[in-house]
Amino acid sequence: MSEILFLAHRVPFPPDRGDKIRSHHLLKGLAKLGPVHVGTFGETALDMAQKPALAGIAKTHALIHRAKPLPLAGAEALLRVRPVSLTAFEDATMHRYVAKTLTNHPVETIFVFSGQMGQYIPDGYRGRVVFDLCDVDSAKFEAYAEAGQRRWINRREGRLLAREEERLAHRADVTLLISENEAELFRSRVDDPTAVRLRPLGNGIDAAFFDPAPVALQPDLEEGEDPQLVFTGQMDYAPNIAAAEWMIEEIMPALRKTYARARFHIVGRAPVKSLRDRHGENGTRVWGEVPDVRPYLKSADLVVAPLLIARGVQNKVLEAMAMARPVVLTPGAATGIDACDGEHFAIARAEPASMLARIEVLLAEPERARAMGRAARRFVVDRMSWDGVEAALAELVGKRASARDAA
Known part of the structure; x- marks a missing residue:
């Protein structure tokens, strides 16, 4: 099988929080299908210590330290009329890694985990794009605003992020949401729901690890x-x-x-x-x-x-x-x-x-x-096993969707 480029806003190791658990298992599943290249960010010393784990699963990888202060990202976002959450993850080194990987390797699929990483898909890329939105982040920021939390900032973020989510959904061959409810919510927020291909792909659980039998009490x-x-x-x-x-x-x-x-x-x-x-x-x-x-x-x-x-x-x-x-x-x-x-x-x-x-x-x-x-x-x-989630990946990164082939 040809190769896959996996882009994630947080390094998928260790799988110790919600988004990293999902990205970790998706990466493991993709690696079973063919060679994978990984571009991702780290923030802490523990994050940056994950290079051996990445090297063990990826053909090539870039683990880039993300150190842009949030106030600076906010100022840049205001000046450029962009979402803060995208500006915070904008990095020239990551752009160079993506360009080099696509030039030097037969990458047929880019798998984008989270909306922050969609900005790294080159305009001229003609391969398959899978966009894992997980959940509708723009709706989350709108909910923060409605709850009275930093109303102006969160309304602005929700509005601009919704535009980016819709743009990426049009760009992708398929956009993944974590549940059918989230997919329905996304459809209700785009101008033409028939123009985007959405698919629910839930999370799993490692039931062997989370088994009470061998675990001691606290x-x-x-x-x-x-x-x-x-x-x-x-x-x-x-x-x-x-x-x-x-x-x-x-x-x-x-x-x-x-x-x-x-x-x-x-x-x-x-x-x-x-x-x-x-x-x-x-x-x-x-x-x-x-x-x-x-x-x-x-x-x-x-x-x-x-x-x-x-x-x-x-x-x-x-x-x-x-x-x-x-x-x-x-x-x-x-x-x-x-x-x-x-x-x-x-x-x-x-x-x-x-x-x-x-x-x-x-x-x-x-x-x-x-x-x-x-x-x-x-x-x-x-x-709710991860095996079931991983089994769906072969179809997602397999033969191109007929709509993209026709285009």
């Missing part, structure tokens, strides 16, 4: 008889911050009227100061980054995913389900997971009374909660 969550609630994720990400603060302010005070020593554990890297400052408030413990999230999940009485703004499939939910935990989540956090409310997880409206009610029912009926956890694990093992 001792700090085993003390006391009152319930332990766990929320996981990247804790400098705005939707996760908002969800954690909502739990602290709206749910935990009411829950502790019934369970005086109930605890809410926030587990995930890079918690912002506003969260760290709330350590101890209403039974909250902010852990920050931990070596392994699985013991925290295994020891939780409930896992919560109270996302008020959510796009795409939430890996944190799949991980908790694979660990056989009962999960209480909002409708947004359940998007793209074709499981049954009340059997595989418990969906609560994004309002305190509904969330509290679903939590308290499961806490009051531990056998029901355990049965939900067992059903959740069976669901992800049977329906």
